[in-house]
Amino acid sequence: MRLGARFWRVQLWGWAVYGLTGYLLSLPNIADGDLHGHLRAASWKLLRSVLGLGISVLMTGALSRLWARRPPVWALGLVNLGLLSALSVAWLALLRLAFGHAPVFHPDFGHELFNYAIVLVAWSALFLGYMYRLDLEEERERALRALALATEARWKMLRYQVNPHFLFNALNSIRALVDEEPGRARQMITELADFFRYSLLETQARDVPLGDELRAVRSYLEIQRIRFEERLCVSFDVEPRAEEVRLPGFLIHPLVENAVKHGLDTRKGPVELRIRAAVVGNVLEVEVANTGRWVEPGAPSPVVGTGTGLANVRERLEHAFPGRHRFGLREDDGWVRASLSVELGKREAA
Template structure:
């Protein structure tokens, strides 16, 4: 808006700086405000007239179907016609302020056309420049999303073989001693495989699917460890539609079994909990094992690092992972991420 008001008189002064001394015979510095007012009035009348002509007239034409040279010629002819009409209509008012400005109408029309071309050229270049910036931002945003998607998928792929390998070991250990039980394990493993493959193709899944997948894994391990492994799922079914990244709970449940139960003679319990706090979904996986640094199984820590990186990439500062001693002992991994309800 300010560009449309200020630019035309400014261009006028650039084109003809002597306009401030248009009437040398009777010029005085006190005339400057009146001359500037006449210039501003005249140039803005031209701007408004051209805006009306373009918006009410040319904008209704199928200009995209007209070749560019013909389109520019149409713009030029329209500009000349509008400047001529605007000059003749505004001449009485402008002449009453500065009589010398309307002494040569043809010269004033030529200057008006030149001012209009410069103003329209500036508007055209500005719009082209802003369109280029928007396009570059759009492409940069698309590249960032593609890079983010690739990194998230890479982290998922790095996690999936890890838990599938351990689950297959559970089934193999039962093949010779209890074929029927091994068959049940393999059935649940088939569901785990299917969920793993489908999860790599989706960005989000319902929390209910994550819970079901965690239960399948815990059931496989329960068959393996029998009474040494106990688990509790404390998740209200009303929370099942909330959308979460796939393979979110499984690495935490696997760590709880591995570090809190598998190496202990007395076994242990795993508790999976979910609740909503304000705008955040809180997920936790707790085991009653020896707690931080108490496990005899020394892992690489990549599963927690990968999960934390996934949350950071997907949610920024709104997604957090923390892990350490549980409130009543043992070990607890806690996730906090925005609540996003699915359909």
């Protein structure tokens, strides 16, 4: 976490004001306005501020590294208390040695040490408050990026995934079925309407229950099953608890569309598609598997694709669950498996 130039400017101004205030408060104690007394008081306050600035720089480095590890509050407070206690002793001792005050440890040492410790306590409280504010700003920025990506993903889904080619093929299939099998044609129209109703749903929520997306996926797959008949065999294995987990919308659909496309294009016979979702401990695991071969985007192949959908899935996972997710693609025993896992927090599991 970068503190920025503003933080260091405030540091310099703060310690300068601290030194000036200390000098002004010492003026009544300078006998008869003696010049030597003024110079000595000014030198003492200046050196005290410079040493305080140096100590605050040390504390900034130590507390920043500690804060980055997200320790419990009690651990943070304990370490901070020990650090500022030791540095208060060093601050006072260095100041007295610099002005030739001996011994360093005198009867009033405890009282003076308490005053210096209070300054560092106040400084550390302000610093930790500032760090907490930075965390909130970063979290807010991350939330705004995730919301922007979610909105963009809906449009990308319409532009790249639910593209005119898919709609054209679906309408052609419906037209072919209208006279021969009107019942199946009506079913296909219903599934198409349900799918687009979900895709065009405007909501203020950043995420949706997985069950809602899977219902849209079922509509999409039913359309494809009617189109390709025996060539496409679909099965679902979804735990009820997994359906309640909230995820960014249209996170699973690109994986399903990719599986259908690659499965049909890389396999001549029937294609099996399996969708599994389960919560194991506090981790949601989702797998979309299809028979066929995996073809890298851009590789010479009859499969038409740019990898946009998968790249979008990776990007959205990174922003929605930073450091708490895994996503992978692999091919084994004639199956291509796209799997993702997300460590659930209270928000996602609610």
